[in-house]
Amino acid sequence: MKKRKFGLAMSLVLAAGTMLGACGKSDEKDTSNGGGGGDAEKDNFTVAMVTDIGGVDDKSFNQSAWEGLVEYGKKNNLEKGNKGYDYLQSKSDADYSTNLNRLAREDYDLIYGIGYLLAEPVKEIADQRKETKFAIVDSVVEGDNVASITFKEHQGSFLTGVVAGLTTKTNKIGFVGGMDSELINKFEVGFVAGVKSVNPDAKVDIEYAGSFGDAAKGKAIAGKMYNSGADIIYHASGGTGNGVFAEAKELKAKDPNKEIWVIGVDKDQHQEGFVKDLNKSVTLTSMVKRVDLAVADVAQRAKDGKFPGGEVIEYGLEENGVSIAPTQDNVSEEALKAVEEWTGKIKSGEVTVPATRDELKSFK
Amino acid sequence: MANRLRGLIIPVISVLLGLIAGAIIMLISDYDPIAGYAALWDGIFGEIFYIGETVRQATPYIFAGLAVAFAFRTGLFNIGVEGQLIVGWLAAVWVGISFEDLPKFIHLPLAVLAAAAAGALWAFVPGFLKAKFRVHEVIVSIMMNYVALHTTNYLIRNVLAEEGDSTEKIFPSASLRSEMFEQITDYSRMHWGILIAFVAAFIMWFLLEKTSKGYELRSVGFNHHASQYAGMNVNNNIILSMVISGAFAGLGGAMEGLGTFEYASLKSAFTGVGFDGIAVALLGANSALGVVLAAFLFGGLKMGALNMPNADVPNELVDIVIALIIFFVASSYMIQWVYRRFKKGVK
Numbered sequence: 001m002k003k004r005k006f007g008l009a010m011s012l013v014l015a016a017g018t019m020l021g022a023c024g025k026s027d028e029k030d031t032s033n034g035g036g037g038g039d040a041e042k043d044n045f046t047v048a049m050v051t052d053i054g055g056v057d058d059k060s061f062n063q064s065a066w067e068g069l070v071e072y073g074k075k076n077n078l079e080k081g082n083k084g085y086d087y088l089q090s091k092s093d094a095d096y097s098t099n100l101n102r103l104a105r106e107d108y109d110l111i112y113g114i115g116y117l118l119a120e121p122v123k124e125i126a127d128q129r130k131e132t133k134f135a136i137v138d139s140v141v142e143g144d145n146v147a148s149i150t151f152k153e154h155q156g157s158f159l160t161g162v163v164a165g166l167t168t169k170t171n172k173i174g175f176v177g178g179m180d181s182e183l184i185n186k187f188e189v190g191f192v193a194g195v196k197s198v199n200p201d202a203k204v205d206i207e208y209a210g211s212f213g214d215a216a217k218g219k220a221i222a223g224k225m226y227n228s229g230a231d232i233i234y235h236a237s238g239g240t241g242n243g244v245f246a247e248a249k250e251l252k253a254k255d256p257n258k259e260i261w262v263i264g265v266d267k268d269q270h271q272e273g274f275v276k277d278l279n280k281s282v283t284l285t286s287m288v289k290r291v292d293l294a295v296a297d298v299a300q301r302a303k304d305g306k307f308p309g310g311e312v313i314e315y316g317l318e319e320n321g322v323s324i325a326p327t328q329d330n331v332s333e334e335a336l337k338a339v340e341e342w343t344g345k346i347k348s349g350e351v352t353v354p355a356t357r358d359e360l361k362s363f364k
Numbered sequence: 365m366a367n368r369l370r371g372l373i374i375p376v377i378s379v380l381l382g383l384i385a386g387a388i389i390m391l392i393s394d395y396d397p398i399a400g401y402a403a404l405w406d407g408i409f410g411e412i413f414y415i416g417e418t419v420r421q422a423t424p425y426i427f428a429g430l431a432v433a434f435a436f437r438t439g440l441f442n443i444g445v446e447g448q449l450i451v452g453w454l455a456a457v458w459v460g461i462s463f464e465d466l467p468k469f470i471h472l473p474l475a476v477l478a479a480a481a482a483g484a485l486w487a488f489v490p491g492f493l494k495a496k497f498r499v500h501e502v503i504v505s506i507m508m509n510y511v512a513l514h515t516t517n518y519l520i521r522n523v524l525a526e527e528g529d530s531t532e533k534i535f536p537s538a539s540l541r542s543e544m545f546e547q548i549t550d551y552s553r554m555h556w557g558i559l560i561a562f563v564a565a566f567i568m569w570f571l572l573e574k575t576s577k578g579y580e581l582r583s584v585g586f587n588h589h590a591s592q593y594a595g596m597n598v599n600n601n602i603i604l605s606m607v608i609s610g611a612f613a614g615l616g617g618a619m620e621g622l623g624t625f626e627y628a629s630l631k632s633a634f635t636g637v638g639f640d641g642i643a644v645a646l647l648g649a650n651s652a653l654g655v656v657l658a659a660f661l662f663g664g665l666k667m668g669a670l671n672m673p674n675a676d677v678p679n680e681l682v683d684i685v686i687a688l689i690i691f692f693v694a695s696s697y698m699i700q701w702v703y704r705r706f707k708k709g710v711k
Contacts (some may be wrong), residue, residue, distance in 0.1 A: 089673065097553060120629070178632065185527075210517065211633060333685050
């Protein structure tokens with residue numbers, strides 16, 4: 001009896017296998033047809049990017065970069081794939097070099113490394129493959145075939161600091177950073193300078209979560225900060241910031257009269273702070289960093305034969321690379337006016353926003 | 365002979381079942397499994413470069429697997445391999461960037477040994493607590509993982525890198541990289557570490573199977589009351605086996621620090637190599653040879669996965685396949701049952 005059952009199971013597996021095989025084959029035909037349509041031209045300027053471990057759908061940095069590539073592709077009538085534009089995702093730090101190398105062997109004309117973690121790998125691969133162009137976002141890599149794209153996050157953070165300084169009632173403000181690193185320090189320093197410029201009495205409580213992906217920790221830190229009287233928290237911590245939003249939304253839902261805010265980062269995080277029951281967002285504003293704009297811009301320049309190899313391109317207020325979020329429902333008139341005023345001062349060079357902790361010490 | 369064969373059969377069946385189940389999942393989610401696996405295959409063997417990278421990826425897995433397997437064989441569950449690997453990494457790089465003018469035959473071994481010592485030290489703590497106070501090693505070693513992660517981050521940021529995000533590159537005299545391998549494999553990062561890994565696997569086999577100390581270690585693992593009665597020093601053996609396990613893990617860190625990366629950078633999360641080591645050991649049935657084979661399988665799967673988006677299949681699927689393989693190994697009882705039925709049926 002049991003023997004028969006086993007035979008039945010065996011034949012089922014075999015049947016399934018055959019069916020799977022058949023399905024697979026027909027699918028394969030489809031893709032090969034689809035692929036055939038793609039290779040019409042050969043003189044396309046092809047671009048590709050390697051994400052850091054956040055992945056291409058991180059709702060933040062990597063995604064923004066990918067949107068930039070897609071936009072470049074659409075503008076130039078390219079298709080996704082190795083005749084146009086594409087991406088590879090990294091699952092660990094060890095994958096960066098492999099992925100960059102992989103794209104270089106597939107003969108992409110321009111290859112982006114997204115995020116400062118890819119700086120060393122980009123340097124290494126760019127040295128090996130001189131004929132390929134590379135670009136690194138958020139870091140500086142030397143080499144004639146590498147363009148370095150950086151942002152003046154301190155300028156954008158300065159403006160959110162101005163908003164925070166003018167909005168706070170308790171004069172206590174929190175800052176939650178991801179990793180305590182050079183890059184995130186720029187956010188911190190710019191923000192503190194902004195707050196102090198408009199509200200010298202306000203105190204900024206600075207904490208680092210030690211991770212860009214630890215929402216639980218973000219929530220715990222936010223809880224502690226709000227508890228101790230802070231009413232605004234600026235987070236520059238990627239996925240960890242989701243915890244900050246969660247905590248703020250929870251507190252707000254419990255006590256709708258409580259005035260607490262979160263300042264978002266990288267893109268307009270109005271939606272992330274939205275509390276359904278109150279039909280209101282706890283997001284005060286966000287420091288928007290236009291990675292998409294920068295990525296598309298450099299790709300276009302390279303296509304037009306003006307690849308900025310060996311240069312460091314800084315996207316700041318002037319280039320619309322950083323700004324406060326377009327959603328301004330929660331920002332007061334007074335604060336908006338101040339932002340405009342300070343924007344002018346920064347653009348005209350009257351004020352130089354500090355970018356490191358040392359510079360902050362000598363700032364005013 | 366039959367026993368040996370069965371030891372091999374369960375992992376192989378598990379791998380096959382994992383792949384089949386992965387194919388079914390791909391079909392259900394509307395991806396093409398054949399194209400997906402073809403891309404996986406290409407990503408492992410498609411070019412000599414990928415083969416080199418697979419070897420490179422497998423190297424730390426071998427060490428992590430050996431570390432876990434060694435502890436398992438002596439009745440301990442060293443879940444702190446990840447932390448031991450991270451401190452080993454840092455120690456190796458630290459030595460690598462500290463001495464400029466040392467000749468290679470001193471500098472490189474020194475850096476490698478420093479990594480082993482750091483890993484051993486990290487594992488000594490849970491071993492000691494287990495031996496002296498019967499604190500469970502799983503709990504202590506998990507905690508030690510976090511201590512390792514944050515301590516190394518602190519050291520890199522404040523001592524080694526001066527506010528930067530990663531240390532300098534190590535001096536060439538401490539590097540495991542080889543121009544020969546680079547040329548053969550078209551600039552992959554394959555390095556000499558693989559040979560050290562083979563040696564380490566041999567050492568583990570020899571130590572456990574061929575020496576009286578190894579016999580003691582294993583017997584303490586089986587039953588420490590009986591071992592004590594037989595006159596063995598149980599406490600010392602527990603500490604020793606943790607220390608050896610930690611040394612293997614630390615060497616795995618040296619592979620990353622001296623071979624793959626040549627620097628140490630701030631980590632926002634664990635590398636995952638140490639945890640994968642548990643799976644490698646499990647799949648390799650805790651034997652030295654099994655671990656080496658399983659490490660190559662894992663290295664290959666991880667490397668090939670990066671190529672899967674080329675076939676429009678998300679590379680997360682490989683994680684699912686790996687998880688399924690582990691699942692099938694862990695539920696080997698099920699497979700054994702079927703196997704026995706099958707055997708009876710044949711008769």
